[in-house]
Amino acid sequence: MVAAALFAALVLPVLVYYTGTATLGAYSGGGLAQFLGQFWADVLRLKLNAWILLLGPVVLITVWRIVVAYAWPSAGR
Numbered sequence: 541m542v543a544a545a546l547f548a549a550l551v552l553p554v555l556v557y558y559t560g561t562a563t564l565g566a567y568s569g570g571g572l573a574q575f576l577g578q579f580w581a582d583v584l585r586l587k588l589n590a591w592i593l594l595l596g597p598v599v600l601i602t603v604w605r606i607v608v609a610y611a612w613p614s615a616g617r
Contacts, residue, residue, distance in 0.1 A: 552596075554572065
């Protein structure tokens with residue numbers, strides 16, 4: 541979970557920036573530093589889109605672990 545949270549906080553915003561510039565063109569707010577600054581400002585302002593990006597990997601892993609736990613119960617139960 542810690543690895544997913546670190547990935548979401550440090551790597552995922554950079555991937556979103558580069559994917560956006562590759563598919564949509566240059567970021568109108570400036571470069572990567574401005575994008576990251578805006579992202580973290582949105583996190584502090586409690587904007588939903590920033591929190592979805594930040595918590596997405598942790599939620600996905602949690603849901604996956606719940607699905608696996610109920611879909612493949614251990615033989616000892």
